Amino acid sequence: MAPNPIGPSGRAAARLSLAAASVGFGQSAVLALVPVTAARTGLDPAAIGGVALLGSVVFLLCAPGWGHYGGAWRLRRLFGALAALMGLGHALFGLALVLPGLPAAGALGLLAASRIAYGAGAAGVMPHAQAALVRGLPEALRPAALGRLGAGLSVGRILGALVMAAGLLGSGAPLLVLVASPLLLLAAPDLAGGARPARGGAGRDFLHAAAPLLAIGFALTIGLGQIQLVLGLFLQQRFDLGAEAAAGFVGATFALVAVAMILTQLLVVPRLGRDLGRNLGLGLAGFAAGSGLIALAPAPWFAGLGYVLAGVGLALATPTYTTALVARVPEAAQAAAAGWLASVHVLGQGIGALSGGAAFRLAPTLPPWLCAALGLALIPVALRLGRGGGHQDGPRPVPSSRTVATVAAPESSVASPNRAP
Numbered sequence: 001m002a003p004n005p006i007g008p009s010g011r012a013a014a015r016l017s018l019a020a021a022s023v024g025f026g027q028s029a030v031l032a033l034v035p036v037t038a039a040r041t042g043l044d045p046a047a048i049g050g051v052a053l054l055g056s057v058v059f060l061l062c063a064p065g066w067g068h069y070g071g072a073w074r075l076r077r078l079f080g081a082l083a084a085l086m087g088l089g090h091a092l093f094g095l096a097l098v099l100p101g102l103p104a105a106g107a108l109g110l111l112a113a114s115r116i117a118y119g120a121g122a123a124g125v126m127p128h129a130q131a132a133l134v135r136g137l138p139e140a141l142r143p144a145a146l147g148r149l150g151a152g153l154s155v156g157r158i159l160g161a162l163v164m165a166a167g168l169l170g171s172g173a174p175l176l177v178l179v180a181s182p183l184l185l186l187a188a189p190d191l192a193g194g195a196r197p198a199r200g201g202a203g204r205d206f207l208h209a210a211a212p213l214l215a216i217g218f219a220l221t222i223g224l225g226q227i228q229l230v231l232g233l234f235l236q237q238r239f240d241l242g243a244e245a246a247a248g249f250v251g252a253t254f255a256l257v258a259v260a261m262i263l264t265q266l267l268v269v270p271r272l273g274r275d276l277g278r279n280l281g282l283g284l285a286g287f288a289a290g291s292g293l294i295a296l297a298p299a300p301w302f303a304g305l306g307y308v309l310a311g312v313g314l315a316l317a318t319p320t321y322t323t324a325l326v327a328r329v330p331e332a333a334q335a336a337a338a339g340w341l342a343s344v345h346v347l348g349q350g351i352g353a354l355s356g357g358a359a360f361r362l363a364p365t366l367p368p369w370l371c372a373a374l375g376l377a378l379i380p381v382a383l384r385l386g387r388g389g390g391h392q393d394g395p396r397p398v399p400s401s402r403t404v405a406t407v408a409a410p411e412s413s414v415a416s417p418n419r420a421p
Contacts, residue, residue, distance in 0.1 A: 019187065024160060028158070032164040041104065055118065060347060066082075081121075082121040084182075085118070085121025089115065091179050092117065093111065094179055126153070144270035146322060218344040226367040226371055227368065230360045286316060290309030291306065292369070293305060326338050
């Protein structure tokens with residue numbers, strides 16, 4: 001099937017970045033409103049956490065599902081359906097906050113329904129945006145386009161938190177902005193869908209092509225989940241900071257990391273060469289060095305600098321393995337591969353939070369040391385991937401395929417890796 005021309009101007013890629021920003025906006029806005037949600041619904045943190053977990057599970061299940069079965073639709077039609085689900089989720093969330101006299105059980109039901117609807121819709125956006133860019137751009141232009149897509153996700157997260165913070169004084173306008181934010185998906189270019197997935201027989205070939213890169217994404221997000229969970233606790237234990245001081249420092253550090261990752265994806269990623277192994281190795285080395293700096297930090301600002309360095313490493317590595325993964329599989333499986341990657345990102349961060357808490361109990365410096373070791377251990381794998389392995393389409397190579405070694409590094413998610421709602 002002929003590729004969908006994105007064009008050299010970058011306008012279509014920028015419009016897809018708006019769609020990614022909508023997802024990030026919804027994710028961070030809901031998190032920023034957790035204190036308001038608890039106050040207005042009377043639900044305790046455990047109940048709110050359970051609702052968030054439900055949204056994560058829905059996202060985890062739906063991302064590969066949309067990847068497998070959504071490709072037959074034109075992109076704007078597909079994104080219109082996803083926007084409707086996301087808007088419904090936000091509307092139900094808003095109702096749970098504004099309906100007077102709503103019993104706790106009713107509020108819990110509305111919140112659960114909102115997370116199901118939002119998670120089901122948001123799960124399909126990034127996989128199809130990534131696949132559309134890979135399908136419609138030559139390899140030399142993919143890194144910059146996917147980096148911009150990831151930056152759009154991160155910018156949306158920052159704006160979501162800022163808009164909700166501005167509305168905590170009592171105005172209902174931020175909730176209206178939240179409900180309307182999925183309309184950004186309608187700005188997506190009206191591209192044709194990808195090839196229909198083949199029926200049967202491709203599972204083993206798909207797994208062989210995708211498994212190494214999915215494993216790298218899974219491992220790195222385990223490390224990210226560990227650092228995010230324990231950084232504040234580490235600062236308290238290591239430097240005898242109070243809870244409020246540690247929380248403030250971590251919040252400022254997270255904001256700085258987000259900005260550093262956005263700048264890396266917009267300014268550095270497009271200028272990298274086309275050596276997959278080298279670029280992925282650089283990202284992994286940055287992640288390992290930053291994690292080690294956190295463990296060795298003689299002062300809080302050293303720990304913050306270490307997290308910034310680790311975030312920059314992730315900003316280099318994530319687009320690299322995302323580009324390679326989607327380009328490594330045949331066209332019919334590209335959106336599915338991106339969907340599976342989104343799911344393993346969510347799963348990895350959840351497992352990272354659990355394992356990071358357990359490791360912190362054993363030794364406060366154990367989580368960052370584990371992350372440093374993980375980054376270093378993956379570098380030989382990255383270099384080996386850079387030396388070989390091509391696109392696959394069943395047992396025969398695709399006529400237009402090129403080797404993975406020519407796939408330019410760098411997206412997602414990610415951005416910092418895609419997160420569940």
